[in-house]
Amino acid sequence: MFKKLIEESTGKSPWLFHINAGSCNGCDIELVAVLTPRYDAERLGFKLAGSPRQADIVVVTGPITAQSLPRVLRTIEQVPEPRCIVTMGSCPQSGNVFRGSYSICGPLSKYVHVDVDVAGCTPKPEAVIDGLALATKILQQKRREMK
């Protein structure tokens, strides 16, 4: 009886977990701008989770440095299925200007399936909101498929 209610509710409040994989901090600041009152993604249900075990959407920023790679993968594994991985900015998609460096292990798509890419360096907060909205749709799709 409550199953349908739970299903609809979870689709309306996906929790985010943010991983910084060697980012220059530009994307991190924009993500915080999305969540704080100016763009206030919380009015759309997005909430920053304290632990990866409570998250639905993982937002990765940064070019995946050699130091951060095992930690990124371990953190993503802790996120329960169904989960949605969003890359923010050019770095996790390609390495951007850091491409070819000895300490860069990216792109992230080499290791895990990436659902949504938000391009930009850094993306505008509006673009991040759009990306998260698309991630939520993909998440609901995945939930339905799991049943």
Added chain:
Amino acid sequence: MDLPFIKEAISQLFSKPSTAMYPAVPSEAAENYRGRIVFHPDKCINCMMCERVCSGNAISHTVEKTDEGDKVTRTFYLGSCTFCATCMDFCGHGAIEFTRDYHMIATKEEDLMVSGTFIKKPPVRKAPPAKPAAPAASAKEPAAVTCETIAAEEGKAAAPAAMIAPRDDGKPVQVPARCVYCTLCAKKCPAGALTVDRAAKTWTLDEDLCVGCGTCAEACTKKAILMPGDEPVANVPAPKPAPKAAPAAAPAAPAPKAEEKPAEEPKAEEKPVEAPKAEEKPAEALQPRDDGKPVQDPSKCVYCTICAKKCPAGALTVDRAAKTWTLDEDLCVGCGTCAESCPKKAILI
């Protein structure tokens, strides 16, 4: 009881929130925002400058040979772009444009690719007949392709001083009498189409590689390269402004060269008359040399070594500690780059 902020608190209570209601209210990016790239393939001349300056290696191209010419597809990967717009700044033909569209959300990599295709036609050969057949004919090749040395030109002084006109096909033309073979154009050419041999005094253009971007003409300090739109010029050394020490209004060419080829051009006839004028007022000021090589003014020079670094021939040695400025006369080609780069104007040429 004192309530200092009560007025502000009440006014905030009834005012609208400062949150941007984004998905409900569409938001437009600021003016000059650099978002999604738009590529105009019809304007691109495939000079590769954008690919060279791209810091994120976001620009690539593929070439497919067709009957009409090379089919070039240039691709911009927005997932690797820093949106620094350096490619747009370096594109001399306005083929790259940054729009204010920031909606760059993709589920596949292909969604972030911006590409354009154009056909680059092979260059039109001006003198196709008998080129491979007679190697001896190479000396008679059109001036635009391989140019003889200045000395050879002077040897053939009987021949009228040819007017050199820019070409119609957008490619550069060398003015041999102005060229000092400093190789700056060859170093600047993004396509690697120019070969300049300083020893042999040859300037060779590879017509297949040249894209007609005009970088060589811009780089040339002697204005020895003509591009379409330039005025045709006579094949004589460029007129020079009079040196500061002798403020003669009329341009004076280096005297010895003008004397060596008398009556080659009406212009040249005037020069020997004017050139001594410049030498008549020596005062105590430093005089530029007659052979086109630089002279240092020790009173102005701060020994910053910029001239030595800029010299394409490596002919200058500047020691900042010992305050010496040495010119290797054998290496110097007299291009004038040192005088141009000198921030203190301490070099006369």
